[in-house]
Amino acid sequence: MKKMNMVIAQSGGPSMVINESLVGAVLEAKKSARIGKILGARHGILGILGGDYIDLRKVTEKKLLKIAETPSSALGSCRKKPTADDCKAIFEAFRKLDVGYFFYIGGNDSADAARIVAEEAEQADYPLVVYHIPKTIDNDLRSCDHTPGFGSAARFVASAIKGDDLDNRALGGVKIDIIMGRDAGFLTASSALARVREDDGPHLIYLPEVPFSEEKFVKDVKAAMKKFGRCVCAVSEGIRGKDGVPIGAKLGSGETDSHGNVQMSGTGALGDALAKVLKEKAEVKRVRADTFGYLQRSFPGVASKVDQAEAMAAGRAAVKAALAGELKKGTIAIVREEGRKYRVAFAPVPIRNAAKYTRSVPKEYIARNGHDVTAAFLEYARPIVGPLPECETF
Amino acid sequence: MKKMNMVIAQSGGPSMVINESLVGAVLEAKKSARIGKILGARHGILGILGGDYIDLRKVTEKKLLKIAETPSSALGSCRKKPTADDCKAIFEAFRKLDVGYFFYIGGNDSADAARIVAEEAEQADYPLVVYHIPKTIDNDLRSCDHTPGFGSAARFVASAIKGDDLDNRALGGVKIDIIMGRDAGFLTASSALARVREDDGPHLIYLPEVPFSEEKFVKDVKAAMKKFGRCVCAVSEGIRGKDGVPIGAKLGSGETDSHGNVQMSGTGALGDALAKVLKEKAEVKRVRADTFGYLQRSFPGVASKVDQAEAMAAGRAAVKAALAGELKKGTIAIVREEGRKYRVAFAPVPIRNAAKYTRSVPKEYIARNGHDVTAAFLEYARPIVGPLPECETF
Numbered sequence: 050m051k052k053m054n055m056v057i058a059q060s061g062g063p064s065m066v067i068n069e070s071l072v073g074a075v076l077e078a079k080k081s082a083r084i085g086k087i088l089g090a091r092h093g094i095l096g097i098l099g100g101d102y103i104d105l106r107k108v109t110e111k112k113l114l115k116i117a118e119t120p121s122s123a124l125g126s127c128r129k130k131p132t133a134d135d136c137k138a139i140f141e142a143f144r145k146l147d148v149g150y151f152f153y154i155g156g157n158d159s160a161d162a163a164r165i166v167a168e169e170a171e172q173a174d175y176p177l178v179v180y181h182i183p184k185t186i187d188n189d190l191r192s193c194d195h196t197p198g199f200g201s202a203a204r205f206v207a208s209a210i211k212g213d214d215l216d217n218r219a220l221g222g223v224k225i226d227i228i229m230g231r232d233a234g235f236l237t238a239s240s241a242l243a244r245v246r247e248d249d250g251p252h253l254i255y256l257p258e259v260p261f262s263e264e265k266f267v268k269d270v271k272a273a274m275k276k277f278g279r280c281v282c283a284v285s286e287g288i289r290g291k292d293g294v295p296i297g298a299k300l301g302s303g304e305t306d307s308h309g310n311v312q313m314s315g316t317g318a319l320g321d322a323l324a325k326v327l328k329e330k331a332e333v334k335r336v337r338a339d340t341f342g343y344l345q346r347s348f349p350g351v352a353s354k355v356d357q358a359e360a361m362a363a364g365r366a367a368v369k370a371a372l373a374g375e376l377k378k379g380t381i382a383i384v385r386e387e388g389r390k391y392r393v394a395f396a397p398v399p400i401r402n403a404a405k406y407t408r409s410v411p412k413e414y415i416a417r418n419g420h421d422v423t424a425a426f427l428e429y430a431r432p433i434v435g436p437l438p439e440c441e442t443f
Numbered sequence: 444m445k446k447m448n449m450v451i452a453q454s455g456g457p458s459m460v461i462n463e464s465l466v467g468a469v470l471e472a473k474k475s476a477r478i479g480k481i482l483g484a485r486h487g488i489l490g491i492l493g494g495d496y497i498d499l500r501k502v503t504e505k506k507l508l509k510i511a512e513t514p515s516s517a518l519g520s521c522r523k524k525p526t527a528d529d530c531k532a533i534f535e536a537f538r539k540l541d542v543g544y545f546f547y548i549g550g551n552d553s554a555d556a557a558r559i560v561a562e563e564a565e566q567a568d569y570p571l572v573v574y575h576i577p578k579t580i581d582n583d584l585r586s587c588d589h590t591p592g593f594g595s596a597a598r599f600v601a602s603a604i605k606g607d608d609l610d611n612r613a614l615g616g617v618k619i620d621i622i623m624g625r626d627a628g629f630l631t632a633s634s635a636l637a638r639v640r641e642d643d644g645p646h647l648i649y650l651p652e653v654p655f656s657e658e659k660f661v662k663d664v665k666a667a668m669k670k671f672g673r674c675v676c677a678v679s680e681g682i683r684g685k686d687g688v689p690i691g692a693k694l695g696s697g698e699t700d701s702h703g704n705v706q707m708s709g710t711g712a713l714g715d716a717l718a719k720v721l722k723e724k725a726e727v728k729r730v731r732a733d734t735f736g737y738l739q740r741s742f743p744g745v746a747s748k749v750d751q752a753e754a755m756a757a758g759r760a761a762v763k764a765a766l767a768g769e770l771k772k773g774t775i776a777i778v779r780e781e782g783r784k785y786r787v788a789f790a791p792v793p794i795r796n797a798a799k800y801t802r803s804v805p806k807e808y809i810a811r812n813g814h815d816v817t818a819a820f821l822e823y824a825r826p827i828v829g830p831l832p833e834c835e836t837f
Contacts, residue, residue, distance in 0.1 A: 063613045089837070092613075103837050115835035121609035123837055128614075212741035215515030219457045219486075220522075224737070316718070317711010317734050324710070339736030340711050343618070347606035350832035351744065438744035441509035443483070443497050443517055 053149025054086040057105070059122035059184075060093040060129075060155035060162060064198030065205075065352040066360035067184045070154050071124065072117035073364025074182065075105050081372055084150065093127035093153070094162065097139050117361060120347045126155075130307045131162055136169035143177065150178050150371050154364070156185035156196075158308040160380055160403035167378035167400060180367040181380040181400050184360070186346050189233035189409070192402035194385040194393065197363050200356030200433040202229070202345045203239035206283075208437055209341060211243040214250035214281050215440060222335025223270055223280045223327055226251075227320045229345050230285045231295075234258050234410045236345070238422045239430050240283035242437065250281030253420045257287035258410045261296065266323070267330045269420050274333060286319060286340075296322070316340070353435040355391075359383065362395055370397035380404075391432035447543025448480040451499070453516035453578075454487040454523075454549035454556060458592030459599075459746040460754035461578045464548050465518065466511035467758025468576065469499050475766055478544065487521035487547070488556065491533050511755060514741045520549075524701045525556055530563035537571065544572050544765050548758070550579035550590075552702040554774055554797035561772040561794060574761040575774040575794050578754070580740050583627035583803070586796035588779040588787065591757050594750030594827040596623070596739045597633035600677075602831055603735060605637040608644035608675050609834060616729025617664055617674045617721055620645075621714045623739050624679045625689075628652050628804045630739070632816045633824050634677035636831065644675030647814045651681035652804045655690065660717070661724045663814050668727060680713060680734075690716070710734070747829040749785075753777065756789055764791035774798075785826035 078084045089103040090096030153163040160181040167179035186202035217224045228237040234256025252273040273280040289295045297319035320338030327336045366381045380403040386392040414426035472478045483497040484490030510517045547557040554575040561573035580596035611618045622631040628650025646667040667674040683689045691713035714732030721730045760775045774797040780786040808820035
């Protein structure tokens with residue numbers, strides 16, 4: 050079989066473990082005699098279009114392993130949906146470089162970008178094996194039990210809520226914490242992992258999957274204040290009213306990316322608006338709001354060990370599947386194996402399974418009262434997130 | 444000498460190491476035959492006024508040491524300036540409980556509260572040894588080279604900026620990070636510790652000590668964008684214009700505590716306002732703003748080891764000084780010893796040295812351009828903050 054070169058790139062929002070997947074793929078590729086050059090394109094398909102590559106064979110294994118543990122996308126990222134013209138330019142570039150394998154690490158939009166490239170390559174008769182490697186802190190890929198990046202972001206969120214709940218214990222009042230998750234509430238739900246004692250926060254959890262009502266919110270907070278004398282609320286940035294429009298998007302700048310996503314992170318508007326509601330209607334004097342923002346996906350030193358290992362394994366699995374050659378346009382599904390002990394398998398599946406459409410928090414993970422999660426969710430999330438820092442109180 | 448009971452309490456904003464000071468004082472008190480009961484008042488002087496105490500002799504050493512490592516104020520906190528009537532009620536309560544020693548852990552407002560109690564006790568002829576134990580993430584006590592709590596909050600800030608700079612590297616544009624520090628910019632200045640390579644952020648640092656001008660800000664960002672193709676800004680929540688009024692306070696709710704401090708944390712308003720300025724005037728398309736908020740003082744698992752040890756030592760030093768009896772109304776000064784190796788001493792000094800008035804970042808720590816810190820600041824801060832998580836890039 051002819052030796053072919055490979056291109057790998059990162060796309061979409063960074064995570065704490067997306068470099069693990071990159072390095073896993075590179076290390077696996079290095080083991081194969083059928084892969085020639087290993088080229089890292091900078092800033093996703095923008096680097097391919099601009100011919101901006103790093104020769105990843107030249108990077109020492111020691112350096113690669115350090116990069117694996119570093120948050121954010123070491124190759125740089127982009128949020129670009131390739132057009133038909135972009136694809137033509139990509140194949141022209143690939144032809145010159147003898148590229149036969151293309152790996153794209155990212156979320157559902159990046160999977161869709163990879164799908165477009167793969168389908169256009171087929172149309173253009175360009176022989177290209179395309180693999181998407183899953184990554185998203187939102188945990189909303191339909192193809193995976195959970196996605197690399199989620200466990201570490203969830204560990205940040207649960208740790209932050211744990212500390213913030215202690216802070217709220219000290220000074221009282223209501224604390225609102227806005228947590229990432231455009232369409233899916235998995236990350237916000239993970240705040241519940243912070244609880245150890247019965248009166249630990251978060252006392253209220255609002256997911257985008259449950260229509261948000263200001264009246265219910267005010268009522269819930271009043272009830273929590275009565276019960277606990279204080280209240281910590283974990284609120285998804287994606288909460289939406291009955292009209293289905295995210296409340297944060299209405300308050301924000303209205304800025305959109307090329308996949309049509311409205312900006313929600315990188316602003317404190319939603320938290321401030323909810324704090325205002327409580328001050329006016331719930332008669333609470335001390336209300337504070339924090340938006341956890343980009344720290345959730347980029348804070349160094351708090352990654353989940355399980356998440357790190359799985360992200361690297363997903364990268365390796367993509368290269369193995371691409372070399373196996375049975376499926377030419379694939380993504381790696383992460384499948385949880387049955388049994389009492391937590392174990393996962395990495396299986397190649399058609400790329401369409403990950404592309405475009407997202408997965409929501411299933412009903413069995415949402416408490417009936419609409420402002421909490423179930424024990425089933427905690428059981429689902431705990432092994433992925435791993436142990437949290439221990440805290441002690443009187 | 445007659446055995447007397449002691450009361451200890453925590454006040455003001457929590458920190459990651461305020462419990463180290465509490466536990467240090469308790470462990471030291473346990474060693475003395477002259478101290479009877481060791482009572483922890485819940486929520487500062489509110490607990491004394493309400494008779495809400497924990498018998499700290501009954502808490503096991505194992506549990507105490509775990510509490511020491513836990514962020515936030517385990518006894519609960521308050522922001523209350525005692526009135527003359529409060530003091531009368533305090534002495535009445537203390538008389539019934541045979542209290543001869545009072546320890547109050549907190550910042551400058553808490554030192555002032557302790558000073559008021561001490562002076563009123565003298566007026567009322569109530570024999571009371573009062574010691575303030577320094578704590579503030581703002582690092583603005585005039586009595587200390589640096590304050591317990593600062594090193595750990597600074598470690599959170601520098602780590603967050605390190606990860607956020609990598610995030611900004613991946614997707615570009617301008618990132619604004621709002622950092623705590625009502626009157627002093629030490630915490631914001633510490634963001635500079637994140638830098639390793641020449642093009643690492645933060646690229647611009649704005650402290651409350653330098654009058655903030657919107658025009659200069661826009662100009663600085665444009666220049667940084669030209670030089671680095673991206674820009675990370677570390678901005679103090681306390682920045683103020685030439686009129687001396689904090690910009691964030693003008694945008695906020697106007698809520699004040701009993702010491703007259705206007706609310707600045709717990710809102711994203713300042714970051715959002717600055718992002719709007721840049722979008723409109725610096726012609727940058729992608730501008731994001733995060734407000735680090737309460738996570739800076741409460742996040743578990745990221746404390747500085749030096750800060751933890753010093754906070755405990757400060758608690759011990761206060762009890763030792765109170766028992767020594769030379770100074771009846773004191774606070775503990777942290778003094779950096781001369782010499783190449785970092786070493787500090789803990790010295791009892793009059794309580795007035797810490798009370799009320801704050802310390803600013805000295806001129807020699809601020810770069811001439813008005814948007815950076817000097818090498819002298821880095822040298823000052825590095826040993827207190829300790830090593831940061833290592834990150835690697837291509």
